[in-house]
Amino acid sequence: MRHFILIFLLGTTLQLFAQHTAIERSKHFNLEKGIAIQGYDPVSYFSINKPTKGNSNISTNYQDVVYYFSSEANKKQFLANPSKYEPQYGGWCAFAMGDYGKKAEVNPETYKIIDAKLYLFYNAYFNNTLNSWNKDEKNLKAKAEKNWPSIINK
Numbered sequence: 001m002r003h004f005i006l007i008f009l010l011g012t013t014l015q016l017f018a019q020h021t022a023i024e025r026s027k028h029f030n031l032e033k034g035i036a037i038q039g040y041d042p043v044s045y046f047s048i049n050k051p052t053k054g055n056s057n058i059s060t061n062y063q064d065v066v067y068y069f070s071s072e073a074n075k076k077q078f079l080a081n082p083s084k085y086e087p088q089y090g091g092w093c094a095f096a097m098g099d100y101g102k103k104a105e106v107n108p109e110t111y112k113i114i115d116a117k118l119y120l121f122y123n124a125y126f127n128n129t130l131n132s133w134n135k136d137e138k139n140l141k142a143k144a145e146k147n148w149p150s151i152i153n154k
Contacts, residue, residue, distance in 0.1 A: 026064035028152045030091035030106065030120075036065050037120070040108045042085040043074035045118050051109050062086075087118045089148050094119040095129035098140030101147035104129075114141070 032038050037051075044052035054068025058075055062082050069075040078085050089097045094112075096104030110123035110130050114137075121130040133140055 028090045029065050030087075030103070031065065034066050036067050037087060037091055038108045039068045041070040041074055042067055042087065042118065043077050044070055045111060045113065046085065046116075047074065047077070049113075051111065084116065085118065087120050089119075089144060090152075091120055093122040093129055094144055095121055095133045095140060097147050097151075098133070098142075098144035101143070101151065103151065 040051045041054040052070045058069045093104035106120040107123035110121040112119045
């Protein structure tokens with residue numbers, strides 16, 4: 001009986017920790033009304049190399065972040081390996097993360113796939129940060145990789 005109680009308590013504790021971790025994680029994502037990538041299908045960036053708006057009827061909640069998909073097949077692909085499709089830096093602008101270590105909005109149609117990872121960029125008012133990123137990608141990417149953990153650990 002003691003083993004059962006211990007296992008139950010351990011399981012409950014782990015479940016609460018996982019829920020807390022998911023909520024903490026979602027606080028750092030670029031979400032619009034709780035939806036990631038402004039409703040774009042994360043798999044579409046990879047499968048057809050063209051961002052496609054997802055459908056709210058084909059969605060999933062992955063660790064407290066909601067994603068929309070343009071097809072059931074894309075949803076299935078995502079669920080098989082979410083980390084492959086989630087945008088880097090919580091969907092915030094990769095250039096801003098590398099240049100000055102801050103969260104900045106993005107245009108979900110301005111993106112780049114680097115080493116099979118999705119990077120999103122700000123693009124409005126004659127300022128396309130993807131162009132600036134491309135001029136110094138190696139340095140900016142290294143700085144963004146260093147800056148992101150300090151953002152999520154605040």
